[in-house]
Amino acid sequence: MDNTEHPYSALTPDTVLDAIEAKGFRCDGRIFPLNSYENRVYQIGIEDEQPLIAKFYRPNRWSEAQIREEQAFSFELAEQEWPVVTPSKDSNGESLHSFGDFHFALFERKGGHAPELDNLENLKVLGRCMGRLHAVGIEKPFAHRPGIDVQSYAIDSYRFLLDNNFIPAELETAYRTLAEDLIERLQQSFAEVKYEPIRLHGDCHPGNILWRDMGDTDNAPHFVDFDDCRMGPAVQDIWMLLSGERHQQQAQLEAILSGYRQFCFFDARELRLIEPLRTLRLMNYAAWLARRWNDPAFPQNFPWFNTERYWSEHILTLREQLAALQEPPLEILN
The missing domain is CATH 1.10.510.10 (Transferase(Phosphotransferase) domain 1)
Structure with a gap:
């Protein structure tokens, strides 16, 4: 199959930055792909602020209702002070955003490393x-x-x-x-x-x-x-x-x-x-x-x-x- 037929062919760096700026952020042009294959996840540089993590959901994998249910579960856990990295909410309380054919979510960047399971x-x-x-x-x-x-x-x-x-x-x-x-x-x-x-x-x-x-x-x-x-x-x-x-x-x-x-x-x-x-x-x-x-x-x-x-x-x-x-x-x- 020709690569242009793939749904992510439309997710260019300019599209990613435009989507983030449409949410009111000023991107500084830095965009760094993170280790994700099913979805596309990027660290995005923001002017005078900490970078954001942007997750673009794979089109046609989950319905909007299924994505919202995933996010709602993470918020439910966070309310119980469970250590989960939840999507950020905008001024309207919305955590799932759309740009073109893509749903995406924004996250605070968190550091860390994989746990030592032999301990x-x-x-x-x-x-x-x-x-x-x-x-x-x-x-x-x-x-x-x-x-x-x-x-x-x-x-x-x-x-x-x-x-x-x-x-x-x-x-x-x-x-x-x-x-x-x-x-x-x-x-x-x-x-x-x-x-x-x-x-x-x-x-x-x-x-x-x-x-x-x-x-x-x-x-x-x-x-x-x-x-x-x-x-x-x-x-x-x-x-x-x-x-x-x-x-x-x-x-x-x-x-x-x-x-x-x-x-x-x-x-x-x-x-x-x-x-x-x-x-x-x-x-x-x-x-x-x-x-x-x-x-x-x-x-x-x-x-x-x-x-x-x-x-x-x-x-x-x-x-x-x-x-x-x-x-x-x-x-x-x-």
Whole structure:
């Protein structure tokens, strides 16, 4: 597909600056793209003021109602003094703006670095944050945003990759049979574990956490990017903080839950969903790259994608996940 057909082809630097100045700011001409692919995010220099962060939402991904619901959730959390970076509101109290074909939001710039997840004290802090987040998340459901499910993350991904000929012909049979086995196992897992869906961050990996070291006992994480907030099981916001061998993950889980349970009940049955959720993420990620392959930013930043080697390694990873789905889950020991 020609790059000019992509919706972001109209988002030129001049368009970005014009959009910001239309909100009453005086830009100094500095515009610095930040690490974001699904949306476009920029640091914008403002005359005689601190720079702003501008997020331009990918057209046709979320409806306006879904974006507003995302923002409303972050404001709800901020009202409870939860450490979230919320969109800035203008003099009319509006946080979602439009310019041309784009919706965008402005944010205060916040510094920080990814948390050190091998530090159990840090994990306790993050656990308390997750517990507070979910204590708000359980109060009411999303009305417009979707949930995490096997259909959209696994089945739709599997079909998209096959229907659009992303899987090399010599690997198609292996991928098809493996994906079908995984989907059957995933459906069984989610049918067996009865959980109450709640509002989640949804994409709580370390890159979406800004850790600010304030002192030996006062460490302040700030959470960003609620773009993937959805309904789902509470453990979705926990498992991405776990890494390493089983004994390491077990210790990490205990640290997180020791903080989490100070603010919110955790249903131990959801631990059986960690590997199913990891599998859903892996399948969805491959299809996400494929769906965005006409965006010039993707071939540039993911040059290894859609090669025979990539698909061979992806199939190997999925085979490992099929085995992991048969293993006993982590446990709550204390």
